[in-house]
Amino acid sequence: MxxxxxxxxxxxxxxxxxxxxxxxxxxxxxxxxxxxxxxxxxxxxxxxxxxxxxxxxxxxxxxxxxxxxxxxxxxxxxxxxxxxxxxxxxxxxxxxxxxxxxxxxxxxxxxxxxxxxxxxxxxxxxxxxxxxxxxxxxxxxxxxxxxxLPLEQRVFRRLERIASGYGSRVTPKKRVRIPQEVIAQMLGVSRQSANRALKYLEEVGLIFRSYGIVELRTRAASDEKSCGGPTTSSPPWAMEPGP
Structure with missing residues (x-):
C-alpha cells in the first residue's frame, strides 16, 4: 500500500x-x-x-x-x-x-x-x-x-464503542464481529448473563445477531419495529443519548 x-x-x-x-x-x-x-x-x-x-x-x-x-x-x-x-x-x-x-x-x-x-x-x-x-x-x-447501569445497557454501550472504534472512527460501523464469549469477558460476567442481555437487546430491536456478528440497529428503526407489532417495549435508556 x-x-x-x-x-x-x-x-x-x-x-x-x-x-x-x-x-x-x-x-x-x-x-x-x-x-x-x-x-x-x-x-x-x-x-x-x-x-x-x-x-x-x-x-x-x-x-x-x-x-x-x-x-x-x-x-x-x-x-x-x-x-x-x-x-x-x-x-x-x-x-x-x-x-x-x-x-x-x-x-x-x-x-x-x-x-x-x-x-x-x-x-x-x-x-x-x-x-x-x-x-x-x-x-x-x-x-x-x-x-x-444495568447489564443490558452496559452491553449495548460496549457494542456501540466497538462499532465507533471507541470514539475514534469517523464513520461508525453497523456490524461488529465479536463472539458472545468475548462480550462476557469484556463485561466481567458469565457467558449465560451476556447471552440473556444480548437476547433482551435483540427482542427490543436494538441489535440483530447472526453467527459471531452483532448488527446495531438505528434507534429510529427500533421505534418503527416496536410500533408495527406486538414486541417488547424499548427500555427508557434505549432512547437516552450516550455519555
Missing part, C-alpha cells in the same frame, strides 16, 4: 486525522507491517516494548489472564485504531497482552525510532498525550457505568 493511499485510509481515524501533518507522514514512513495468524500474540503483558501500533485488517483483543485462568478483555481493536501510547510515554512495560482475533495485519512503529523523532519535534508529543487522554476518558466512563 503506497504512502498516500495508506494515509488516506488512516485518516478515517479521528486521532490520526487530528495529528500534525509531520507526525502523520512520519508514522507512515517509520511503520512496518506485521501479519498475525488467529491467536498469535503481538505483545505480552510485562514486555518492555515501546512504540505505536495500528490495526489495518482484522482485529486484536487486548486482554489479561489471572492465575486461575480467568480472561479479562479490555478492548477489541479494529481498523484503523492506534494504541501503545502509554508504554511509549512512560517507557514502562506492557500492561496487557494483545493477540489476533482472526487473521490480522498491524502497522508497527518501533519506539526506538519514534522517540528520537518526537524529541526532534516536541510539539508532536502532545498528540500522543491526546491519544492517551481519549483512552482514559473511555475508561472513566466504563467505571461509572459499572456502578450505575
Amino acid at each position: 503506497k504512502n498516500v493511499t495508506l494515509r488516506r485510509a488512516l485518516s478515517s481515524d479521528r486521532w490520526y486525522r487530528s495529528c500534525h501533518s509531520e507526525l502523520q507522514m512520519a508514522l507512515v514512513s517509520m511503520a512496518r507491517p506485521v501479519r498475525l495468524a488467529h491467536g498469535e500474540d503481538l505483545f505480552l503483558q510485562g514486555e518492555p516494548s515501546q512504540g505505536l501500533f495500528c490495526v489495518l485488517d482484522g482485529a486484536l483483543l487486548v486482554s489479561n489472564v489471572d492465575r486461575d485462568g480467568k480472561v479479562a478483555v479490555l478492548s477489541q481493536v479494529e481498523p484503523v485504531q492506534w494504541f501503545g501510547e502509554i508504554s511509549t510515554l512512560d517507557r514502562g512495560p506492557r500492561h496487557f497482552s494483545a493477540h489476533a482475533n482472526g487473521d490480522t495485519k498491524v502497522l508497527c512503529v518501533d519506539g526506538a525510532v519514534l522517540e528520537p523523532w518526537l524529541n526532534a519535534h516536541p510539539l508532536c508529543w502532545r498528540d500522543l498525550g491526546v491519544l492517551a487522554s481519549g483512552k482514559l476518558r473511555v475508561a472513566l466512563d466504563v467505571i461509572q457505568e459499572q456502578a450505575f
Whole structure:
C-alpha cells in the first residue's frame, strides 16, 4: 500500500486525522507491517516494548489472564485504531497482552525510532498525550457505568464503542464481529448473563445477531419495529443519548 493511499485510509481515524501533518507522514514512513495468524500474540503483558501500533485488517483483543485462568478483555481493536501510547510515554512495560482475533495485519512503529523523532519535534508529543487522554476518558466512563447501569445497557454501550472504534472512527460501523464469549469477558460476567442481555437487546430491536456478528440497529428503526407489532417495549435508556 503506497504512502498516500495508506494515509488516506488512516485518516478515517479521528486521532490520526487530528495529528500534525509531520507526525502523520512520519508514522507512515517509520511503520512496518506485521501479519498475525488467529491467536498469535503481538505483545505480552510485562514486555518492555515501546512504540505505536495500528490495526489495518482484522482485529486484536487486548486482554489479561489471572492465575486461575480467568480472561479479562479490555478492548477489541479494529481498523484503523492506534494504541501503545502509554508504554511509549512512560517507557514502562506492557500492561496487557494483545493477540489476533482472526487473521490480522498491524502497522508497527518501533519506539526506538519514534522517540528520537518526537524529541526532534516536541510539539508532536502532545498528540500522543491526546491519544492517551481519549483512552482514559473511555475508561472513566466504563467505571461509572459499572456502578450505575444495568447489564443490558452496559452491553449495548460496549457494542456501540466497538462499532465507533471507541470514539475514534469517523464513520461508525453497523456490524461488529465479536463472539458472545468475548462480550462476557469484556463485561466481567458469565457467558449465560451476556447471552440473556444480548437476547433482551435483540427482542427490543436494538441489535440483530447472526453467527459471531452483532448488527446495531438505528434507534429510529427500533421505534418503527416496536410500533408495527406486538414486541417488547424499548427500555427508557434505549432512547437516552450516550455519555
